Amino acid sequence: MIERVDADRCIGCTLCVKVCPVDVLRMALDTSGRSKAVIAYPEECQSCFLCEIYCPTDALYVSPDRSPLHAVWPPSDTAAARGTSLPTALLREGTSGTTAPGHRLAG
Amino acid sequence: MTRHWRQAGTWHGYSLDQAFCDVLIIGGGFAGLLAARAAARQSMRTLVVSKGFAGADGVSAFAGGVVLYLLPEDDREAFQIEHSRLSEGLSHPEAVRRVAEANMQLLGELTDAGAPVERTPEGRPRRRWLPAAGRRYVPRLGFPSTELARFLRQEALRAGARVLDQTIITRLQRTPNGGFWAVGFRRQEGMLVAIRAKAVVLAAGGCSWRGAHMGQHNVLGEGLALGLDAGARFLGMEFCTSYLATCSLFDTHGQDVLAALGGRLRNRVGEDILERHGIEHPAPPHLTAFAMLTELRAGRGPIHFDLRGVPPAAREDWETQFHLVARGLHRTGVDIFEHPVVWLPGFTGSIAGGGGVRTLDLAGTTEVPGLFAAGDAAARLALVGAGSGITFLNVAWALVSGHWAGLAAARHAAGEELSATGVDELLRGLLETTVRPLCEPAPAQTGTLDQLLRHTQMLAVDPERNFFRTPERLQEADAQLDACWERLHSTTVNDWHNLGRWYELRAMMLATRAMFHSALARQETRGWHRRLDYPERDPALEKVWLVAEPTSDPSGERLPDFTVWPVELDEPEAFRATACEEGAA
Ligand SMILES: Cc1cc2nc3c(=O)[nH]c(=O)nc-3n(C[C@H](O)[C@H](O)[C@H](O)COP(=O)(O)OP(=O)(O)OC[C@H]3O[C@@H](n4cnc5c(N)ncnc54)[C@H](O)[C@@H]3O)c2cc1C
Ligand code: SF4
Numbered sequence: 236m237i238e239r240v241d242a243d244r245c246i247g248c249t250l251c252v253k254v255c256p257v258d259v260l261r262m263a264l265d266t267s268g269r270s271k272a273v274i275a276y277p278e279e280c281q282s283c284f285l286c287e288i289y290c291p292t293d294a295l296y297v298s299p300d301r302s303p304l305h306a307v308w309p310p311s312d313t314a315a316a317r318g319t320s321l322p323t324a325l326l327r328e329g330t331s332g333t334t335a336p337g338h339r340l341a342g
Numbered sequence: 343m344t345r346h347w348r349q350a351g352t353w354h355g356y357s358l359d360q361a362f363c364d365v366l367i368i369g370g371g372f373a374g375l376l377a378a379r380a381a382a383r384q385s386m387r388t389l390v391v392s393k394g395f396a397g398a399d400g401v402s403a404f405a406g407g408v409v410l411y412l413l414p415e416d417d418r419e420a421f422q423i424e425h426s427r428l429s430e431g432l433s434h435p436e437a438v439r440r441v442a443e444a445n446m447q448l449l450g451e452l453t454d455a456g457a458p459v460e461r462t463p464e465g466r467p468r469r470r471w472l473p474a475a476g477r478r479y480v481p482r483l484g485f486p487s488t489e490l491a492r493f494l495r496q497e498a499l500r501a502g503a504r505v506l507d508q509t510i511i512t513r514l515q516r517t518p519n520g521g522f523w524a525v526g527f528r529r530q531e532g533m534l535v536a537i538r539a540k541a542v543v544l545a546a547g548g549c550s551w552r553g554a555h556m557g558q559h560n561v562l563g564e565g566l567a568l569g570l571d572a573g574a575r576f577l578g579m580e581f582c583t584s585y586l587a588t589c590s591l592f593d594t595h596g597q598d599v600l601a602a603l604g605g606r607l608r609n610r611v612g613e614d615i616l617e618r619h620g621i622e623h624p625a626p627p628h629l630t631a632f633a634m635l636t637e638l639r640a641g642r643g644p645i646h647f648d649l650r651g652v653p654p655a656a657r658e659d660w661e662t663q664f665h666l667v668a669r670g671l672h673r674t675g676v677d678i679f680e681h682p683v684v685w686l687p688g689f690t691g692s693i694a695g696g697g698g699v700r701t702l703d704l705a706g707t708t709e710v711p712g713l714f715a716a717g718d719a720a721a722r723l724a725l726v727g728a729g730s731g732i733t734f735l736n737v738a739w740a741l742v743s744g745h746w747a748g749l750a751a752a753r754h755a756a757g758e759e760l761s762a763t764g765v766d767e768l769l770r771g772l773l774e775t776t777v778r779p780l781c782e783p784a785p786a787q788t789g790t791l792d793q794l795l796r797h798t799q800m801l802a803v804d805p806e807r808n809f810f811r812t813p814e815r816l817q818e819a820d821a822q823l824d825a826c827w828e829r830l831h832s833t834t835v836n837d838w839h840n841l842g843r844w845y846e847l848r849a850m851m852l853a854t855r856a857m858f859h860s861a862l863a864r865q866e867t868r869g870w871h872r873r874l875d876y877p878e879r880d881p882a883l884e885k886v887w888l889v890a891e892p893t894s895d896p897s898g899e900r901l902p903d904f905t906v907w908p909v910e911l912d913e914p915e916a917f918r919a920t921a922c923e924e925g926a927a
């Protein structure tokens with residue numbers, strides 16, 4: 236997920252805002268009235284690195300961690316992924332310990 | 343019309359950006375950009391709108407970067423034989439032949455024009471042969487997807503097309519005066535957009551159900567929903583339940599390529615899961631998904647991808663090809679080649695599944711005059727049948743179908759007259775429905791949108807409901823979908839960003855409904871479609887496709903049901919590429 240915009244490096248060129256496919260980034264004025272990129276909707280980020288690639292001043296940092304996957308997928312637990320044990324994959328809704336919103340909705 | 347192509351105005355206090363063109367292309371992925379290039383080369387005023395930045399957008403910019411590339415000297419017979427086995431009776435050799443041929447020509451043109459593809463030291467496109475995705479006979483061309491997408495944007499612009507980036511189309515309708523109104527908005531500027539076009543190419547991608555892969559976050563089925571709104575039908579939606587493995591650390595794709603290089607998926611006790619299920623290498627994608635999901639279901643997970651057998655040279659090669667993925671992986675600090683890590687079954691929906699807007703020929707002609715569908719938005723059963731996955735055919739299809747649809751739309755536009763324009767009755771209605779969920783200022787209901795996303799995802803992505811299918815589970819999920827739709831329609835959003843999400847959810851729910859109803863109708867198991875109550879292929883359904891048509895207005899307050907009926911795929915007109923063959927002459 237996108238982690239930060241380094242305001243000191245950002246020259247306000249807007250490229251990252253134009254190129255982000257999912258509208259994570261927007262421009263905003265900082266306290267001295269300069270236009271800078273800001274992270275507006277971080278939860279949408281798909282960690283695709285496009286903003287980083289397009290940024291001329293290397294002002295953005297995207298962490299490789301995924302945004303959390305839905306409960307029907309097994310948890311993406313880095314420790315587990317390193318090869319230590321992972322609890323049995325939790326595919327069935329309800330067994331994952333996460334409340335599936337569906338139950339509340341469907342009533 | 344001598345009108346300026348773009349005009350600023352207002353409507354009910356909103357800024358309204360109006361545009362006029364001959365051919366409107368919705369979507370800036372490979373299909374949309376090729377359509378734009380083709381239409382603009384026919385001297386049509388061509389406009390591409392894209393949700394993100396056309397050419398860095400959709401799944402195209404993040405594709406694994408391999409595309410089919412047959413040449414005249416190849417044994418096409420061998421390719422066809424293997425292909426027809428894998429598509430499980432539902433592709434058509436004539437369609438396959440034409441797409442492969444046209445793809446060869448297009449790739450030839452594009453590489454001559456300098457497209458970034460893998461090349462030999464002499465600069466010629468370098469093909470590779472890799473047994474993957476169930477096939478032994480596939481010559482493929484590698485390319486860096488982000489760069490190819492950018493190059494194709496330039497190609498479209500060079501041909502004279504114009505581009506509106508960061509623009510979301512929400513409503514599409516044919517007008518009684520000829521042509522279409524496409525209405526939407528620019529979320530970053532909070533501005534409505536209305537586009538009048540003589541013909542439209544729908545290339546807004548498939549439905550990924552916002553799966554786990556890069557690029558899938560912005561294709562949630564609007565390509566399908568817009569077609570439905572305009573009056574088109576769906577085809578093959580029962581096959582949209584596809585999966586592709588992805589690494590749990592970071593979205594890493596390339597399952598087939600890694601398997602071809604020697605990677606093995608292993609269960610918790612270290613068994614090769616394909617071997618365990620008697621599936622031979624190279625495994626068809628839907629069988630890999632089957633093995634993975636079955637192992638997880640049986641409690642023999644997690645699944646690790648053991649890549650220790652991949653030779654070092656092949657690893658480097660892979661990293662070059664999947665450079666974005668490699669960038670992410672390096673950052674995690676884990677060497678997945680040396681230390682097998684957990685891989686997950688990542689849902690890929692219709693991106694791999696083959697269902698989509700029904701077209702009547704290979705030129706993307708839909709049942710709506712002037713509307714053409716291409717790429718992932720269009721059903722591609724004629725090419726991939728029931729059993730394909732994300733392979734090297736998808737990009738070939740996106741390029742070729744985009745090109746053909748662009749030509750066909752240009753031809754249609756040349757013969758279409760538009761009368762009365764301005765803000766007419768129809769446009770007013772479309773603008774009204776577009777902003778209806780928007781309520782500024784209002785309490786943010788983003789929590790509700792999140793819940794609805796997760797709920798709809800759960801219904802479609804949960805293998806218990808939608809991979810190991812039974813009528814009971816499908817019906818139970820289907821009933822929940824009604825509740826989701828109702829809740830969505832009573833949800834307001836407080837800004838334009840979330841209005842975009844609202845429309846994504848709407849599209850996703852429509853796609854889910856069509857998928858469930860098609861899945862209920864196909865009483866057999868074939869390719870991606872697996873019915874526990876009908877575990878075998880039904881010979882009577884060999885060469886039968888299913889069409890799904892909504893029984894009520896999809897823009898209504900009620901989620902439409904779909905009537906589903908069969909069509910025989912031997913009708914020869916289905917494999918014309920008329921626009922290409924006649925239009926290009
Ligand atoms: C992880 C991954 C790897 C893949 N690897 C390969 C591979 O190696 N080889 C292969 O052949 N295939 C591969 N595929 C499949 C292939 O990438 C796609 O089939 C192909 O790129 C689809 O192109 P498209 O133009 O139809 O759709 P997309 O590229 O998805 O483009 C859709 C466009 O429509 C826009 N859009 C969506 N909604 C709207 C709206 N409402 N208004 C305006 N615009 C809108 C989007 O922003 C986007 O620009 C892969 C897919 C994935 C997900
Ligand atoms: S990584 Fe991709 S999705 Fe995330 S902010 Fe950057 S461009 Fe947007």
Ligand code: SF4
Pocket residue numbers: 240244245246247248249250251252271272289290291292293294295
């Ligand atoms: S691309 Fe870089 S410099 Fe330009 S606005 Fe974004 S962060 Fe700032």
